[in-house]
Amino acid sequence: MPITGRAWVFGDKVDTDVILPGKYLVLSDEGELGKHALEGFDPGFVTKVQPGDIIVGGRYFGCGSSREQAPVALKGVGIAAVVAETFARIFYRNALNIGLPALECRARHLFQDGDPVSLNLETGEIRNLRTGQMAQAKPIPPFMMDIIAAGGLMNKIRVSLPKG
Amino acid sequence: MTLAEKILAAHAGKDRVEPGELINVRADVVMGNDITAPIAINEFRKLGVSKVFDPQRVVLVPDHFVPAKDILSAENAKLLRDFSREQGSVFFEVGNMGIEHVILPELGLVLPGDVVAGADSHTCTYGALGAFATGMGSTDIACAMATGEVWMKVPPTIKIVYHGQLPPWVGGKDLILFTIGQIGVDGAIYSAMEFSGQAIESLSMDSRFTMANMVIEAGAKAGLFSVDAKTLEYVRGRAKRPYTVYQPDGDARYSQVLEYDVSSLEPQVALPHSPANIRPVSQAGDIAIDQAVIGSCTNGRLGDLRIAAQVLRGKSVNPNVRCIIIPGSQEVYLQALREGLIETFLRARAAVSTPTCGPCLGGHMGILAAGERCISTTNRNFVGRMGSPQSEVYLAGPAVAAASAVAGRIVGPEEVLK
DSSP states (O other), X not given: OOEEEEEEEOOSXXXXXXXXXXXXXXXXXXXXXXTTXXXXXXXXXXXXXXXXXXXXXXXXXXXXXXXXXXXXXXXXXXXXXXEESSBOHHHHHHXXXXXXXXXXXXOGGGOOTTOEEEEETXXXXXXXXXXXXXXXXXXXXXXXXXXXXXTSHHHHHHTTSOOO | OOHHHHHHHHHHTOSOOOTTOEEEEEOSEEEEETTTHHHHHHHHHXXXXXXXXXXXXXXXEOOSSXXXXXXXXXXXXXXXXXXXXXXXXXXXXXXXXXXXXXXXXXXXXXXXXXEEEESSGGGGGGGGGTOEEEEOOHHHHHHHHHHSEEEEEOOOEEEEEEESOOOTTOOHHHHHHHHHHHHOTTTTTTOEEEEESHHHHTOXXXXXXXXXXXXXXXXXXXXXXXXXXXXXXXXXXXXXXXXXXXXXXXXXXXXXXXXXXXXXXXXXXEXXXXXXOEEEGGGSOSOBOSEEEEEHHHHOSHHHHHHHHHHHTTOOOOTTOEEXXXXXXXXXXXXXXXXXXXXXXXXXXXXXXXXXXXXXGTSSSSOBOTTOEEEESSSOOOTTTTBOTTOEEEEOOHHHHHHHHHHSBOOOHHXXXX
């Protein structure tokens, strides 16, 4: 099933300090963190974003710290997926672990803010529904798809652990 | 195999591994801090297991916002304290606490040949010991605390060779800033970096920790040094368990080999807002500063404080500058006190703090107002990293930070010592 939402287009090297400034790292609740998503980039971002919106970024999205609160904040404000040309590895891992789909694809040049995006996680097909233009993401590795299918890393590990 | 491949193969129970291969590895140490472990502990509870895989190998260090800067920070530290008591796992209380990446090597909790999974991006610091250490998020660490294992994709390795001897006042921070400037913030994305060459052989352990610490600023998964006589000397007396020394094979395959002659390298400065925005200090421009920070997991070790004291001895911090010096551990603090470094700092009108990550990530102990500029020995200068999104952070080593504190603008040490 493709997911659809509005595009938010970002440049290269969007770092985790911009996605969630360090002063909010005392928080761990998804809803609370969501109130500060991308505050370092635009303090008004959370008032403009709508649940289901999709981030379309450039190179090295999510670089910097290991703070899982960064993808959690994006999920908390309702971001449905992040598409970027490349990801910082810890952000990518964290995003999939917490159930925020992250797709590697050079698609930014096809979108403007607000364009309707259709994104198919299984096939990696990304479409701009305004222009009809399409891009093909690298498929999520099967190993990672297993994590997503299980509903995140915790669920995948839980079934294999002895209880007690 | 490269050094990274050898360590990973051994921890995956395999004869050899190839870059790109997905493996499960045994972790020798699993680590978290007061901003990442609270989520990890909550996730751990959801797993339905009652005990961590090995209490001696799970290490929780409240260091970012501790001594607690506010009520939420106090509650997060308490969560770590209560969990550690319940599990009998390793915990560091204020008064015994230091910055995680300073104290884990200092106390021999991390050793050569280890695999370390840490919920902090600067976990890569331990690569200085010839360990494979990498940062992950809280959920990965929750699972690692339960199972003692993490999955990893074997990274390709970039070998970097530094020829020549470093000039005076040029150290590990300058080498790593120079390297990030050369390859960019994603120049080593998903890769391991392996450091070697004449300049590395003569580099102190403290400078090696600084270099390994910042490989994440080039996107690397890990940064490793081969174990030599200096490493063994450092580990002697600290190690309380056996460890294995791995060396890269002579025919190891590297994705890239980069070679630099650093015999005339100047002290380096990273201008806002990227650790790759590098200039030699002589070309940094006329930059007046409001604050200088000397400390952090990057440059909070004794060797760093000795360099700062060499510059500050008999001098005064410029009246327009706040100079904040933060020893990385109680041991560093105590030794600095014994050597008279703390007195030098106080006489120079610098403020000296108990160990904490503090200002580095905009936590406390030196937050910047809009329009302010700071020269800092920390590791990141992203927008808003140390406070206001309208402030600026310039990264440098301790010599440049101390000299700039005296001059009131960014200068090299020779400028204030002449």
